[in-house]
Amino acid sequence: MYNDNVEYASQRLTGTIVRVGEVPVYVSSVTKTRQEGIICKIHDLQEPDADGDGKFVSVDTLNLKPVPLGYINYGVSCYYLVRKPMRxxxxxxxxxxxxxxxxxxxxxxxxxxxxxxxxxxxxxxVRDALALVETRRKDKVAFSRDFAVGHYKTLHYKGRCVGTFDKQPALDKKYFYLNEYLQETLDAQDN
Structure with missing residues (x-):
């Protein structure tokens, strides 16, 4: 894709989060060597290296498909993260x-x-997420990319309150179209 153009690769990749296979990594720099061609210095997001050295991989090993986003459980709550369109x-x-x-x-x-x-x-x-909000250890906890539970037994979908969740989910009438997707999400957790 980069045809040995290290400047082009560096402009497009440095400072971004991509994947190697399915593992998310941060690209801190892009260089070129005679033996390996264009290589990227990457850092694993799951286990940041204490010394900050990272490791080098060929640019061809990077998975450049957009990383899947959704709810991020962070601190005492969760936040729905999306890509914003940019010109x-x-x-x-x-x-x-x-x-x-x-x-x-x-x-x-x-x-x-x-x-x-x-x-x-x-x-x-979902049962663990409900327990965390019921004991007030968390304000809101995501149990999937698109669904979360909050205080007062609220059910959230992509950043919006769409119903309640007390032992069983109950969607508000205008969000009833989410019923099948919510059930699929809950069923997938049982497997």
């Missing part, structure tokens, strides 16, 4: 500049470890 955005990957929150305002810097869990689709079971 003349020539960079690949995700960064703070091309992301936005729906509903509650989130955080200034992207929390890499928590974002990693979102990209990988790792969420608590």
């Amino acid at each position: 003349n955005d020539w960079r690949q990957g995700l960064r703070r500049g091309n992301s936005a929150f729906v509903g509650d305002e989130g955080f200034f810097e992207l929390p890499y470890q928590e974002l990693s869990q979102t990209i990988l689709g790792k969420y608590p079971k």
Whole structure:
């Protein structure tokens, strides 16, 4: 894709979050070597390296498909993160500049470890999420990319309150169209 143009690759990739396979990584720099061609210095989002050295991989090993987003469980709440449309955005990957929150305002810097869990689709079971908000240890907890539970047994979808969740979900009438998708999400947790 980059045809040995290291400047072009560097402009598009440096400072972004992409994946190697399905594992999310942060690209801190792009260089070129005689032996390997264009290589990227990457840092694993799940387990940040204490010394900050990272590791080098070939640019061809990067998965440049957009990373999956949705709810991020962070601190005492969760926030719905989406890509925002941008004109003349020539960079690949995700960064703070091309992301936005729906509903509650989130955080200034992207929390890499928590974002990693979102990209990988790792969420608590709905019963665990309900327990965290019922004991008031958390204000709102996501149990999937698109659904979360909050205080007062509220059910949220993509940053909007759409019903309640007391042992069983109850969608407001205008959001009843979400019933099948919500059931699929709950059934997938049982497997």
